[in-house]
Amino acid sequence: xPDALVSQREFARxxxxxxxxxxxxxKEGKIPVEPDGKIxxxxxxxxxxxxxEEQVAQLxxxxxxxQCTAGAIRNLVPIDxxxxxxxxxxxxxxxxxEKRAVAELKALELKEKQGQVISVEEVTADAQKIAALVRxxxxxxxxxxxxxxxxxxxxxxxxxxxQAIDEVLAExxxxxxxxxxxx
Numbered sequence: 001x002p003d004a005l006v007s008q009r010e011f012a013r014x015x016x017x018x019x020x021x022x023x024x025x026x027k028e029g030k031i032p033v034e035p036d037g038k039i040x041x042x043x044x045x046x047x048x049x050x051x052x053e054e055q056v057a058q059l060x061x062x063x064x065x066x067q068c069t070a071g072a073i074r075n076l077v078p079i080d081x082x083x084x085x086x087x088x089x090x091x092x093x094x095x096x097x098e099k100r101a102v103a104e105l106k107a108l109e110l111k112e113k114q115g116q117v118i119s120v121e122e123v124t125a126d127a128q129k130i131a132a133l134v135r136x137x138x139x140x141x142x143x144x145x146x147x148x149x150x151x152x153x154x155x156x157x158x159x160x161x162x163q164a165i166d167e168v169l170a171e172x173x174x175x176x177x178x179x180x181x182x183x
Contacts, residue, residue, distance in 0.1 A: 059090070
């Protein structure tokens with residue numbers, strides 16, 4: 001029986017992929033195509049199986065490196081074209097990803113309850129408040145201290161400027177989160 005030739009769209013339907021995916025693999029040279037643009041079903045399916053095996057091997061390598069995610073599993077070929085071992089591995093990895101995500105979420109919730117985690121909104125609001133206070137203090141230094149510095153010697157001027165700087169730094173102490181940095 002002669003080998004059947006099918007269109008790219010029909011081959012994509014047979015593989016469970018869309019025709020643009022097949023067109024890209026043809027352009028990459030991973031799926032053979034006849035001069036008339038048709039695909040030999042036998043040769044095409046063999047090439048497709050090879051692509052599946054490559055993806056499974058990449059997934060196993062990522063798993064060994066600890067970089068395998070549910071996204072990597074979703075990028076695999078449709079389950080009906082994979083062998084049972086690959087499906088089982090993909091499912092096991094997805095379960096591990098889910099357990100890891102749940103564990104990370106629980107750890108984050110625990111840290112939040114212990115006061116080790118602060119919301120971004122809370123920190124941003126505090127930072128804006130403190131920045132405004134510090135800006136206000138810095139901008140008033142020339143006006144407030146110009147008259148005090150007139151006619152003083154260097155040591156006295158240094159003392160007055162240190163006092164002004166200490167006042168600015170005291171504004172930082174008003175932050176809700178300064179005590180957290182000391183722990």
